[in-house]
Amino acid sequence: MSELRVRFAPSPTGYLHIGGARTALFNYLLARKEHGTFVLRIEDTDMARSTEESVQAILDAMEWLGLGCDEGPYYQNERFGLYQQKVMQLLGEGKAYRCYCTAEELDTKRELAMQQGRKPKYDGTCRRRSGHPDLPHVVRFKLPNPDGQTTVDDRIKGQVTFQHEELDDLIIQRSDGSPTYNFVVVVDDAEMDITLVVRGDDHLNNTPRQILLYQALGYRVPQFAHVPMILGADKKRLSKRHGATSVMAYKDLGYLPEALVNYLVRLGWSMGDEEIFSMTDLIEKFSLDGVGRSAGVFNPEKLLWLNSHYIKTGDPERLADLLKPFLAEEGICVNGGPDLIDVVKSLQERSATLVEMAKGASFYYLDEVVFDEAAKTKFITADQKLMLSTVAEVFSQQTEFDHSSIEKAFAVIMEKTGLKFGKIGQPLRVVLTGGTASPGIYDILEIIGRERALKRIDRVLALIEKK
Numbered sequence: 001m002s003e004l005r006v007r008f009a010p011s012p013t014g015y016l017h018i019g020g021a022r023t024a025l026f027n028y029l030l031a032r033k034e035h036g037t038f039v040l041r042i043e044d045t046d047m048a049r050s051t052e053e054s055v056q057a058i059l060d061a062m063e064w065l066g067l068g069c070d071e072g073p074y075y076q077n078e079r080f081g082l083y084q085q086k087v088m089q090l091l092g093e094g095k096a097y098r099c100y101c102t103a104e105e106l107d108t109k110r111e112l113a114m115q116q117g118r119k120p121k122y123d124g125t126c127r128r129r130s131g132h133p134d135l136p137h138v139v140r141f142k143l144p145n146p147d148g149q150t151t152v153d154d155r156i157k158g159q160v161t162f163q164h165e166e167l168d169d170l171i172i173q174r175s176d177g178s179p180t181y182n183f184v185v186v187v188d189d190a191e192m193d194i195t196l197v198v199r200g201d202d203h204l205n206n207t208p209r210q211i212l213l214y215q216a217l218g219y220r221v222p223q224f225a226h227v228p229m230i231l232g233a234d235k236k237r238l239s240k241r242h243g244a245t246s247v248m249a250y251k252d253l254g255y256l257p258e259a260l261v262n263y264l265v266r267l268g269w270s271m272g273d274e275e276i277f278s279m280t281d282l283i284e285k286f287s288l289d290g291v292g293r294s295a296g297v298f299n300p301e302k303l304l305w306l307n308s309h310y311i312k313t314g315d316p317e318r319l320a321d322l323l324k325p326f327l328a329e330e331g332i333c334v335n336g337g338p339d340l341i342d343v344v345k346s347l348q349e350r351s352a353t354l355v356e357m358a359k360g361a362s363f364y365y366l367d368e369v370v371f372d373e374a375a376k377t378k379f380i381t382a383d384q385k386l387m388l389s390t391v392a393e394v395f396s397q398q399t400e401f402d403h404s405s406i407e408k409a410f411a412v413i414m415e416k417t418g419l420k421f422g423k424i425g426q427p428l429r430v431v432l433t434g435g436t437a438s439p440g441i442y443d444i445l446e447i448i449g450r451e452r453a454l455k456r457i458d459r460v461l462a463l464i465e466k467k
């Protein structure tokens with residue numbers, strides 16, 4: 001076990017976003033690589049926006065990606081006693097104060113500041129005013145050294161200095177008694193002994209305030225690493241306009257978790273020109289040194305390319321299991337049909353997603369193939385009658401129906417009909433699959449088997465007869 005303790009601290013106000021997943025992944029990889037501890041903390045202090053479903057959605061997505069935590073999940077809403085105690089500590093030490101300013105007073109001040117061209121920040125009235133704690137109030141942290149500055153020594157961004165005059169007396173407890181994000185995040189990161197905070201750089205501006213709070217509370221300040229945001233192709237922050245942003249939406253679209261993990265890590269981290277990384281590679285190779293300072297641009301084609309790579313190279317048995325819900329979605333029942341693992345093997349080279357694979361698998365299982373109209377017009381014609389009858393005749397006499405016997409049967413059919421391979425293969429493909437694009441004809445025949453093949457040929461011969 002090393003000293004390293006990192007955490008992922010999502011707010012359960014929606015699904016797990018691609019950006020959040022990448023933050024979780026970076027933390028997970030650092031912990032695994034250095035034999036440290038990965039803590040999961042659910043930041044649900046915002047009661048109005050946090051939901052049970054979102055918590056579950058986040059946990060499900062992390063599990064799907066394989067990002068198991070070592071500690072937690074901790075829930076902030078179970079830790080209010082601790083936060084209360086820390087607020088009292090700061091009040092007792094004169095480092096925080098109760099603020100009784102009303103919303104109207106604050107609005108007036110804000111407007112005045114705007115009119116005078118000043119930054120609208122709290123003017124510190126209640127630093128000098130005392131009121132009765134029973135009256136409605138918030139608690140503010142007294143900004144230490146208002147003329148000073150605080151430097152964040154960031155592992156990714158380098159040194160970033162903030163002038164205190166840009167800050168004001170931060171509210172750490174709302175009038176309903178609930179503590180605010182910047183306060184609880186400090187208490188928790190400190191109490192959970194977090195040594196390195198890795199998070200999105202949308203939080204960089206919060207960091208000087210948090211450092212001041214660590215110091216005021218007498219805690220050791222952890223290290224920070226702020227990861228650049230993810231942008232869409234138009235260089236705007238990634239949002240639904242750019243496609244699916246939820247991790248689990250990718251599961252539903254037929255992506256494999258290893259493809260998403262590989263994609264996410266490369267979105268901000270690199271090691272030479274290498275593109276393919278398994279989780280095991282990453283645990284060995286990932287480091288903050290390879291994380292760039294500029295934002296990553298989300299590229300759906302690259303994700304799709306990675307997914308086809310992992311489908312091509314995946315274990316057919318596992319893929320078959322993962323494929324089942326997608327087949328069900330297509331209304332396909334595999335019971336009594338060709339062996340699903342064989343079907344998967346025949347489709348691995350040709351499917352970029354499991355959705356595509358399920359669609360590609362359907363012809364294997366249908367009682368009656370559904371013909372593509374153009375293919376039907378071109379290939380299901382009287383011209384094919386002789387050829388198809390010959391195929392049926394030769395196949396009926398086959399005792400074996402494996403790859404090499406099918407190949408031999410084809411030689412006989414070519415001989416008998418005087419036709420070249422293409423003139424047999426392509427119409428037969430339409431007969432067996434309904435379309436002109438499919439795995440190799442020998443593979444299909446072997447997988448569906450002689451009986452089913454004959455049935456399909458007979459049906460087409462009957463169709464031609466009817467015409």
Ligand code: GLU
Binds near residue numbers: 009010185199200
């Ligand atoms: N709960 C915060 C968020 O979801 C995370 C804050 C942090 O990592 O410090 O944005």
